[in-house]
Amino acid sequence: MTVVGAGPTGVMLAGEVRRHGVRVLVLERDAEPTPVVRALGLHARSIEVLDQRGLLDRFLALGTRYPIGSFAGISTSTPDQLDTAHPYVLGIPQPTTERLLTEHATELGVEIRRGRDVVGLRQDDDGVTVDLADGTHLRSRYLVGCDGGRSTVRRLLGVGFPGEPAGREWLSGEVELTAPREEVAAVVTEVRKTQQGFGVGPTGAGLYRVVVPAEGVTEDRSVPPTLEEVRQRLRVFAGTDLGVHSPRWLSRFGDATRQAERYRPGRVLLAGDAAHVHPPTGGQGLGLGLQDAFNLGWKLAAAVGGWAPEGLLDSYHSERHPVAADVLTTTRAQAELLSTEPGPQAVRRLVADLMDFEEVNRFLIEKITAIGVRYDFGEGHRLLGRRLRDMALTRGRLYALMHAGRGLLLDQTGRLSVAGWADRVDHVVDVSEELDVPAALLRPDGHVAWVGNDQRDLLGHLPTWFGAAAG
Ligand SMILES: Cc1cc2nc3c(=O)[nH]c(=O)nc-3n(C[C@H](O)[C@H](O)[C@H](O)COP(=O)(O)OP(=O)(O)OC[C@H]3O[C@@H](n4cnc5c(N)ncnc54)[C@H](O)[C@@H]3O)c2cc1C
Numbered sequence: 001m002t003v004v005g006a007g008p009t010g011v012m013l014a015g016e017v018r019r020h021g022v023r024v025l026v027l028e029r030d031a032e033p034t035p036v037v038r039a040l041g042l043h044a045r046s047i048e049v050l051d052q053r054g055l056l057d058r059f060l061a062l063g064t065r066y067p068i069g070s071f072a073g074i075s076t077s078t079p080d081q082l083d084t085a086h087p088y089v090l091g092i093p094q095p096t097t098e099r100l101l102t103e104h105a106t107e108l109g110v111e112i113r114r115g116r117d118v119v120g121l122r123q124d125d126d127g128v129t130v131d132l133a134d135g136t137h138l139r140s141r142y143l144v145g146c147d148g149g150r151s152t153v154r155r156l157l158g159v160g161f162p163g164e165p166a167g168r169e170w171l172s173g174e175v176e177l178t179a180p181r182e183e184v185a186a187v188v189t190e191v192r193k194t195q196q197g198f199g200v201g202p203t204g205a206g207l208y209r210v211v212v213p214a215e216g217v218t219e220d221r222s223v224p225p226t227l228e229e230v231r232q233r234l235r236v237f238a239g240t241d242l243g244v245h246s247p248r249w250l251s252r253f254g255d256a257t258r259q260a261e262r263y264r265p266g267r268v269l270l271a272g273d274a275a276h277v278h279p280p281t282g283g284q285g286l287g288l289g290l291q292d293a294f295n296l297g298w299k300l301a302a303a304v305g306g307w308a309p310e311g312l313l314d315s316y317h318s319e320r321h322p323v324a325a326d327v328l329t330t331t332r333a334q335a336e337l338l339s340t341e342p343g344p345q346a347v348r349r350l351v352a353d354l355m356d357f358e359e360v361n362r363f364l365i366e367k368i369t370a371i372g373v374r375y376d377f378g379e380g381h382r383l384l385g386r387r388l389r390d391m392a393l394t395r396g397r398l399y400a401l402m403h404a405g406r407g408l409l410l411d412q413t414g415r416l417s418v419a420g421w422a423d424r425v426d427h428v429v430d431v432s433e434e435l436d437v438p439a440a441l442l443r444p445d446g447h448v449a450w451v452g453n454d455q456r457d458l459l460g461h462l463p464t465w466f467g468a469a470a471g
Pocket of ligand 1: 007041042149151271
């Protein structure tokens with residue numbers, strides 16, 4: 001199968017599919033990885049996803065742990081007993097995240113071809129053909145557009161992307177400054193009293209990351225600003241350009257909020273920013289894309305492998321579309337709360353007071369970290385549809401058993417069986433003080449597909465997610 005775009009969503013997805021032995025090709029327009037730093041961190045669910053695939057140690061080695069504790073910039077404490085083994089934010093720049101995921105995908109055997117610009121697309125009953133800008137064509141059974149907010153794949157499919165265009169724009173970059181560090185800090189403190197969208201902070205090695213509101217909204221944000229533009233905007237907001245010079249990169253971003261109407265037109269699917277864009281407030285975009293990939297990867301592998309039950313691939317849209325719609329709402333709300341207008345400021349004070357209530361705080365933090373996501377698997381136990389947190393078993397940790405990306409029956413009774421599905425589902429007989437059901441069937445993405453202790457009932461649920469029994 002083919003993935004368009006080697007951003008974080010694309011390489012995560014490629015690894016997830018390849019893990020199951022499927023041949024995966026990633027086509028990326030840029031000849032080299034971008035140095036532009038957009039995301040600065042990962043929230044708990046993304047950290048869990050990395051842990052479930054044995055990748056977390058690589059990320060922890062290069063990242064910094066920070067306490068969870070803010071919604072729309074309103075400081076709060078991490079709620080007690082948050083339902084995760086990873087109650088922290090992992091600070092790690094996006095290029096590092098992309099590099100680590102790319103290395104992992106390549107180790108698994110994913111082929112990444114850079115300098116390949118997808119310009120055309122056709123699909124029929126058997127597969128998808130893409131046209132590249134160099135005049136060549138490629139054919140595969142499925143194709144996933146992970147090609148970002150301005151997705152060519154989405155446009156070629158004619159899938160609607162309703163929502164609101166950017167009303168504001170910011171310039172960002174990594175630069176050197178001649179102003180002394182204390183002066184920079186004093187200027188930032190002063191300007192941020194009235195402009196939350198302004199920031200200049202050290203990134204190490206004498207460099208600073210600058211974010212400053214732009215004068216208007218440009219037509220094409222893929223065209224970077226000039227250093228002179230950044231200099232002028234710094235003067236407008238800070239009264240000084242801080243001696244800005246020698247940019248390593250410059251970029252622009254906006255606050256558009258949009259979502260693709262359909263995530264799966266036929267054999268082509270959309271994931272990550274290609275499926276949804278929203279203001280960066282709260283830092284959820286990259287994580288949302290990783291989690292799209294985590295939901296979709298095993299389903300595509302099942303489709304290619306010929307064991308996907310009816311409707312499995314369609315469940316990608318029905319599960320992930322509502323999740324992103326909710327993130328769009330939450331990030332928009334956060335962006336509004338950061339406004340310095342008197343109305344939003346009044347609402348902000350009220351929200352800050354409400355967040356003193358433990359349950360409100362927990363509700364909001366579960367949203368931002370995505371650990372509260374629950375797919376609709378119908379009526380049933382409170383765990384059904386939620387992902388199971390990592391937990392201690394007598395012989396190790398649950399997530400350590402999930403690296404292969406297969407289904408897993410965690411069986412505390414020792415009386416159940418997955419015979420017939422043993423090639424797709426691991427059977428782990430063990431106990432955990434943290435699990436209060438006799439047994440739980442987990443999908444490869446860790447979401448609970450069944451709980452109980454009855455073998456006949458289990459046999460009724462295995463085919464829903466894992467297809468027909470073998471033999
Ligand atoms: C200022 C800012 C701060 C942010 N902070 C955070 C944060 O702290 N945490 C967080 O989770 N998220 C954050 N985000 C969001 C995050 O950066 C994005 O959600 C993330 O990059 C989306 O990843 P993606 O792989 O879906 O798309 P992209 O990263 O946009 O990757 C798409 C890839 O597709 C390629 N491509 C495009 N068109 C084609 C084509 N026709 N053919 C071949 N290849 C193509 C592109 O070159 C690119 O490499 C932030 C965003 C911004 C702007």
